[in-house]
Amino acid sequence: MPLRAIALSSSPQIVAADTSVRVVLGLMLEQGVDHVALVDAGGRFVGLASVGVALERIIPFSARTPHGLNDLAFAGDALPMLLDHFRGILDQPATTLLDPRAETLHVATPLMEAALLLTHAQGPLPVLDDHDVLVGVLSQRALMRFLANQSGER
Numbered sequence: 001m002p003l004r005a006i007a008l009s010s011s012p013q014i015v016a017a018d019t020s021v022r023v024v025l026g027l028m029l030e031q032g033v034d035h036v037a038l039v040d041a042g043g044r045f046v047g048l049a050s051v052g053v054a055l056e057r058i059i060p061f062s063a064r065t066p067h068g069l070n071d072l073a074f075a076g077d078a079l080p081m082l083l084d085h086f087r088g089i090l091d092q093p094a095t096t097l098l099d100p101r102a103e104t105l106h107v108a109t110p111l112m113e114a115a116l117l118l119t120h121a122q123g124p125l126p127v128l129d130d131h132d133v134l135v136g137v138l139s140q141r142a143l144m145r146f147l148a149n150q151s152g153e154r
Contacts, residue, residue: 021054021093035050048123049097107128125138
């Protein structure tokens with residue numbers, strides 16, 4: 001059964017890919033969401049901007065690299081450094097908040113494949129149509145709700 005048979009969760013807030021991090025983070029904080037969908041000028045999905053990626057971008061580079069630091073306790077209260085790094089990303093394009101590891105689903109993705117991808121996902125996965133337009137998102141909870149409904153448990 002492909003995903004087009006499932007009622008998807010509504011789409012996340014959609015924003016132009018060239019919007020600044022400042023605007024996108026403001027939107028996410030205001031709406032209490034962790035992701036915002038970015039689209040190009042033609043309305044095609046570019047990716048999900050993530051609060052988690054923003055947080056990664058403001059910690060020291062040495063902690064983000066493979067085999068880098070895995071403990072920053074020695075830094076103590078590094079608020080001034082975090083604020084400096086935070087201010088440094090605000091005027092960059094929102095595309096700098098895209099997670100390169102993020103997966104997407106297609107309306108024709110088989111249900112089992114979607115379930116597998118969701119087990120590895122950090123959040124809901126975008127579902128795209130044949131023209132790479134975002135039609136909704138699929139979360140772990142939405143998939144479990146669908147399965148419960150199908151089994152007669154809901």
